[in-house]
Amino acid sequence: MSNQAITDGVNVGQLPTGDFTDSDVVRIEFGQQAASLASKMHSIAVMLCEDQAVAGDYLAAALQAQHSLEFNLIRSAVVAERVRGTSWKEIGRQLLLTAAEAKQQWDRHVTDWQRTSPAHSCYRKNPGGGTPNP
Template sequence: MLLTRESVIRLMCDAASMTTATPYDDDRARFSRRALARLVLCDQARGLSDAAAGLAVTRYDEFCGAGGRVSEAAAVAGHADRLVTAAVVYERERGSSWADIGRYLHLGAAAAQQRFGSAVQQWRSAFDVPYRLDEQGRKRVPQLPTAAYDPVSAIRRLDLWADVRLGFDDRHAVSGGLQPDPDGEEQEEEQGWPETVGTELDGRIRLAQRGVFLDLLSEYALHRPADRARDVVARAMQGGGEGGGGWYTYTMDGIFETLDVRLAVDGDLVSVVVAGAHSPVLRLQVATLLDAFA
C-alpha cells in the first residue's frame, strides 16, 4: 500500500499525540478528574455570566442593528447549552446516575444518556490523548476544554473574576473547593490546588515586549516616575541585574499600592514576579497582563 505525504504526516501526528508529554501534564496531575470537570463547569458559568451581562445594558441600544439583541440572546443560549453539558459531565464524574441527571432535565435515564453520553465519553477519552497535532505536525490542538487542559491559569483567572465580579471576600472562591472526593481513590488524596503564597503573581513574557508590559503595569499601579520604568529596568538589567540568578527588582510606588516587580532574563523570555497587588482589581489587571504577554 502506497502512502501519500498527507497520510504519513497524519500518522506521525497521531503517534506524537499518543507519546509526547503535554505542556501542562504536571499541573493536571494535581487534580482529580472530578475536580477538573468542576473547574470546566466554573469556566462555563463565567462565560455565561459575561455573555448575559451585556444584555442588561440599554445605553447603546440605538447603535444595535435590527435583530441584534436576538443575536446576543441566541449567543447566551448557546453558552447555557454548554453550561448544562459541563454540569452533566461533572455530575457523572461525581457519581450521579443518568436517572439522577435526567430528573432535572425532564428526561428519562435512557434519554439523558442518549443526549449527553457522547459528551461524557469525549471528555474521558481526552485524558488519554489531551492534545493532537495539527495537519502540519506543528501546533498542539487540545482535546480537553481549556480550563482542564491548563488548570493553573484557569484557576488564577476564575478566582480573580469571582473576587471582582461577585464580590466574595475570598481570594480562593473558585479554587478553595476543588479538592478531591475524600471517598475517592487513595492516589487522588494529595491532589487539589496549592495555596497561593502572599500576593505574588508570576509568569514569563517575551523579552521584546518587556517595555510595553512595564508601561502598562505602571499605568495600572498609578506609578508616575521621572524616568519610565522600561528605561530604568533596561539600563539596570544590561548590567546583569542584582541578587542571585540575575534577578532585578524594580519598585513601583503607586498612589494606593506599591508593587515589587522582579525580573530575570532567560534567552528571549523574561521571568516576572509581581508582589504587592492587594486589591482584587489590580490583581486581575496584573494577571491579565501576564496572560496576555505570555
C-alpha cells in the same frame, strides 16, 4: 481571592500532574463555562444600557446566550455530575428526561471528556476510584 480569579485563565491541560482529581478538573471547566456565559450576559446588558443595538441584535444576542447555555454550560454540568457519580436517572430527572433518554443524549459528551481530559492521566489522583452510577 475570588472564584473568578481561580478559574480565569486556567488551562486544565497544564495543571500539575498528581495535584488534581477528575472532580477538581471538571469543576474548573464547569466554572469557566459559567463565567463565559456570565460575560456574554453582561455584554447583552451593556448593549441594552448603551442602546448600541441595531435591528435584530437583541434576538441574536439572546440566541447566542441560549446556545451557550444549552450546549456549553449544561453539557459541562452533565459531565461534572457524571464525574461526581450522579446517576443517569437523577440527571434525567433534572432535565425532564428518562434515564435512558438522558444517557442517549449526553453520554457521548461524558465519553469525549473522559477521553480528552488530562484528569484521566495515570498521574492524576482519583480518590473515588470507581465509575459513576448507571
